[in-house]
Amino acid sequence: MNAEREFQGSYWLESAPPGAAAPPPAGDLAVDVAVVGGGIAGLSTAWELVRQGREVAVLEAGRLAAGVTGHTTAKLTALHTLVYDRLRRTRGPEGARLYARSQSAAIRHAADVVQELDIDCEWEEAAAFTYAENPRRVGELRAEAEAAREAGLPAEFVTETELPFPVAGAVRVTGQAQFHPRKYLLALADDLRRRGGSVYEDTRVVGLTEGEPCVLSTDAGVSVRAGEVVIATHYPVFDRALLFTRLSPRRELVVAGTIDEERAPRDMYITPEQATRSVRTAPLGDGERLLIVTGEHFTPGTADVEERFARLTAWADTRFPKVTFTHRWATQDNDSTDSVPLVGPLHPGSRHTYVATGFGGWGLSGGIMAGRLLCDLVSRREVEWSGLYDPRRLASVVREGGTFLKHQGQVARHFVGDRILPLTGPEPENIPPGYGAVVRRGGAQWAVHRDEKGRLQAVSARCTHLGCIVAFNHAEQAWECPCHGSRFAPDGRILQGPAVRPLKKRDL
Template sequence: MKPLAVPGPSYWMQTVEFPSFGPLDAAAEVDAAVIGGGIAGLSTAWELTRAGLSVIVLEADRLAGGVTGHTTGKVTALHTAVYDTLRDKHGEEAARLYASSQSAALRHVVEVADELGVDCSLERRPALTYCEQPDGVEALRAEAEAARAAGLDASFVTETDLPYPVAGAVRVENQAQFHPLAYLRGIVDDLVAQGARIYEHTRVTGVDGGDPCRVTTASGITVRARHVVVATHHPLFDHAVLSTRLTQHRDLVIAGPLPAGQDIGGMYITEEGGKRSLRTTPLPDGQRLLVLTGEAFAPGTGEDTAAGYGRLHAWAEERFPGFTLNHRWAAQDNSSTDTLPLIGGLPTAGDNVYVATGFAGWGLTGGVLAGQLIASLVTGGQEPWAELYDPRRVGAAVRSATDFLKAQMDAGKHFVKDRLDTLGEGTNGPVAKLERGEGTVVRAAGKPCAVHRDDRGELHAVSAVCTHLGCLVAFNNAERTWECPCHGSRFGVDGEVLQGPALEPLEPRDPADL
């Protein structure tokens, strides 16, 4: 088994071509400015445009090129084992509202795809959360009961269509899977047809709430808008208020065709063994592509991601004889410390600024739900679950104080410990011993320096201090990126921002000074 080299674009990104949009080059004034071109931002823009508002979308890179472009494409209201947790933390009514809102988002995806005539390989299939070990059965029985009480068509089963036995599973009927970028391509085409303006390669660096709000880009151009929506995965411009209520995790993804006649009959997930999430999607030749996610880890912790890909590949070959690996990528998600996504008014940013984040790996239903909910808030509608997802909620945060404090302690530990680690030979040894493709954080002139040796043997050096809140980055050896362990910012080997909340690149350093 020989794993692929540096991960490339996802299967979804390779098989759907989006139109290109130029950067914003002149000041603008609109009813609503949406920051972020993933499923949450584009869904919100689409809902607002359909409501008759003039809308502008501002994307720092390419549309759907971030978290959305690297998802697995599941559209389901069964989110691993969330309902028993929700019932325990927030009560039965909260679990019921969560189920009904996520189910409404699923139905909306099906309706929109049908209305727009989008061919996005949408298939209605059951979703299952399973365990192989007997000691996980009791928890799944409780989850099945909680999900059923919340209103889902849920049951506990011991038989599945997987090619290996399970000890038990929660099964929810009539969920969906699709090609997420094919779906969003239809949304984008309709947005353009309806007169919305879309700009790529336009990084927003500031938002001032008010009436109107002022949105400022890196090039100094200003957009005035009555409403602003921050749909950037991590909530930028919240002055660290929401950052403290979010934890980051990253999942590795591999994909490849299964031998003819093999399929698994649904969508599956288990938390065992570092997590495994499975689904298939149809290929043009009639085969099925297995999409497998797992080996979850926190970014910036120095995890051996190359080894993680190897474990995922070995697992797929063992469970699916004849599986052939031909795609691999990675996805990053964030979760709120009280389990619930954060959708609604952005705290401290003014009454007309909204945010959508904290989807915990279920951003497809979450992003569509966010579009519906924010559009309702902007236009004066009343959604029964608005209070459930309100980022300004207090009671839920109090009930989850333990998880909140743990997240802050973890960030604090990294802030101190990582600096101490650089006082020795470096986090991954001295620069002189770096092999090609490796990276390490060392001290240079008394300051932490992130150093990478590329495949040609040349060194690239940047500051190791994250430009968000000052934690030290660590090297991801599979994706060859620098990642912050505190809030998940990601940077290229030359310091460019790949993923926020950081807005500024890592400062360059001269390799000759090492």
């Protein structure tokens, strides 16, 4: 990437200030429902429950809508790249129909919420496209268009788009939407409070005791007693359901910049080619829009992120010349082994605990869908697609055994291999400013970072989740776990779960 360019972080965070903070609870709490996580899934669930008259508390480890949701591409669509042809093979035609119906219902519901609450969130209706430039992939696209149409979406195969470069073919679905996700969620949180709900930021949940009631504990020693608990932390922070065996973390990069309105695509585009390329624009005013390009997906802790940013920016420069790139950030999501999110009871023995995870890069429609589904499940109401998303499902895991085994093999390679290779590492004095490296000290592995002023700091290299060895992401100045996606600041502070404990300090 051009070193002369200066980039800001997430546009969604920059353009929607959070307002007044919601302090952590001053003491122990007792509520009907505790929702852990203040992103799209958590806030949607809490808002739906408050509307049903439940006493709800949202517990967020950082700031509301500032985690994964604050770094999304912000497409609200039921066309999820090439999912429908796969679903009709793995879950049958009815499974594909339920998926399309539930995701489409989420989009319509979001539109109703925007209108009901009069939310100024730059809502725009748009078509969604999955395209390919390589003619060899046209067969896949035709099959996907057919499967999506059979599932109930208004899908068709086309060969023309508004993109400024030719495509071999595309699947088009009309009636989708794009919006400002943080403005939407902050308005939802405000309405939640007006209805009597509670929101607590900087409140990291570190323990869960299931029972009647359930009891959550926080890193500040506060206890929260709740009749029902929803875990909506993106990656579940509790491992009793062993969901980490069915989830693989995926990080993607985003670059964004200003483009003249007359040259700006108005619809939403994605291709599975070149480690994903996603394109959309957002309104800026004064004859300009914000071009948002996403791609270069990779497992956290396994890539040269600066090189990946450079590759993505070069692609965008070539396809959309004369764009001034102003922002760059990264997003993260989790893929389930069978391409369907895990939303429902936390584990087979659950009576009062629920989870929402595994949205596979489509967390906006998925999170809104999860909010409605979890509200119904907590209220003991039947939902026609609850079985499709049930985390306890086994049949689809068996059918997707190859994906499951591949994921577990990758985790095992990191868990074992990163401990023994290399047997020797760099010396701390050889680490340049702004970089980090894992070094060996007395048989242990330390994560050592040198800041821009030349000062060294060291923490344990073992992720506090399940003990995998972290790696340093220079572009984002973070230690990352390649097994389950936990991320830490150079000083060991948690940036992203599932870890709930910081990396332990080491004295150089």
